[in-house]
Amino acid sequence: MHDSILHILNTTKIRVQALGVEIHNEDPQPQFLKRDFIAAVAAVRADGRVPVITEVKPASPGKSFRDIPPAAAAELAWEMEEAGAVAISVLTEPGVFRGSLENLKAVRKTVCLPVLRKDFIIDRRQLEEAGSDLILLIAGILGKELDSFVDLALEKGFEPLVEVHNREELELALETDTKLIGINNRNFDTLKIDLATTEELAPLIREYDLDHGTSHIIISESGMNSPEDVRRVMQAGADAVLIGSALMESDSVFEKTKEFVQSVCWR
Numbered sequence: 001m002h003d004s005i006l007h008i009l010n011t012t013k014i015r016v017q018a019l020g021v022e023i024h025n026e027d028p029q030p031q032f033l034k035r036d037f038i039a040a041v042a043a044v045r046a047d048g049r050v051p052v053i054t055e056v057k058p059a060s061p062g063k064s065f066r067d068i069p070p071a072a073a074a075e076l077a078w079e080m081e082e083a084g085a086v087a088i089s090v091l092t093e094p095g096v097f098r099g100s101l102e103n104l105k106a107v108r109k110t111v112c113l114p115v116l117r118k119d120f121i122i123d124r125r126q127l128e129e130a131g132s133d134l135i136l137l138i139a140g141i142l143g144k145e146l147d148s149f150v151d152l153a154l155e156k157g158f159e160p161l162v163e164v165h166n167r168e169e170l171e172l173a174l175e176t177d178t179k180l181i182g183i184n185n186r187n188f189d190t191l192k193i194d195l196a197t198t199e200e201l202a203p204l205i206r207e208y209d210l211d212h213g214t215s216h217i218i219i220s221e222s223g224m225n226s227p228e229d230v231r232r233v234m235q236a237g238a239d240a241v242l243i244g245s246a247l248m249e250s251d252s253v254f255e256k257t258k259e260f261v262q263s264v265c266w267r
């Protein structure tokens with residue numbers, strides 16, 4: 001794994017140790033009604049648009065995009081919703097990505113869309129923190145523990161989004177009860193991006209679903225900069241895309257989101 005990811009995992013471990021929260025299995029996020037991401041994807045597709053999950057992303061390893069305090073996160077999310085995003089992803093990792101749980105709360109309070117918590121979940125106690133509709137679980141990090149994290153996330157009322165980058169991780173994901181599989185085009189060893197990752201893995205998920213009578217929503221994640229990139233991964237079998245950097249680097253998040261949402265016409 002790339003040094004920057006090892007660093008993130010170490011700092012996350014330290015942060016979680018300080019949490020000290022107990023796990024209450026019987027207590028699914030009582031404070032709110034979950035927003036249905038799967039229904040939202042179907043509605044956007046039926047309307048002839050691309051389901052785009054737009055990300056509030058202040059920074060990434062070696063790159064700073066913009067300072068995003070909670071009020072700015074809420075404003076960005078509102079622009080994304082107005083432009084037709086299907087859901088909002090909020091980075092909550094406070095170190096390298098400069099995200100926060102406060103941003104997550106501010107975004108969810110502002111928009112009506114489902115909200116994804118994007119972080120490095122390594123400890124069950126993180127599922128006791130601030131609420132979101134979806135939560136990212138990374139197969140390459142959780143390994144054999146993935147299945148139990150998916151079960152706990154479901155018990156707690158989250159829709160888990162299991163992220164994979166290769167065939168081994170995909171096998172782990174398909175053994176769980178997740179309905180959402182994210183194919184990350186970014187390699188965690190090199191941080192290099194290759195959209196061919198979606199082209200390789202999406203057909204395997206389709207094949208699995210046909211053989212097993214199951215149905216997964218496939219989300220292509222990372223490295224999309226243009227409508228052509230979106231068309232390429234949708235053509236490969238993705239149902240939705242997740243985009244961060246290209247939006248954060250644009251002059252108008254509203255216009256750029258619209259461009260992605262309208263990049264494929266189904267009708």
Ligand SMILES: O=C(O)c1ccccc1NCC(=O)[C@H](O)[C@H](O)COP(=O)(O)O
Pocket residue numbers: 005055057060061184186191221222223224242243244245246
């Ligand atoms: O964004 C990074 O450079 C990164 C590096 C190492 C681990 C994770 C990383 N990003 C987290 C994400 O999953 C992305 O923010 C998300 O998929 C959007 O990607 P992009 O459109 O390329 O910003």
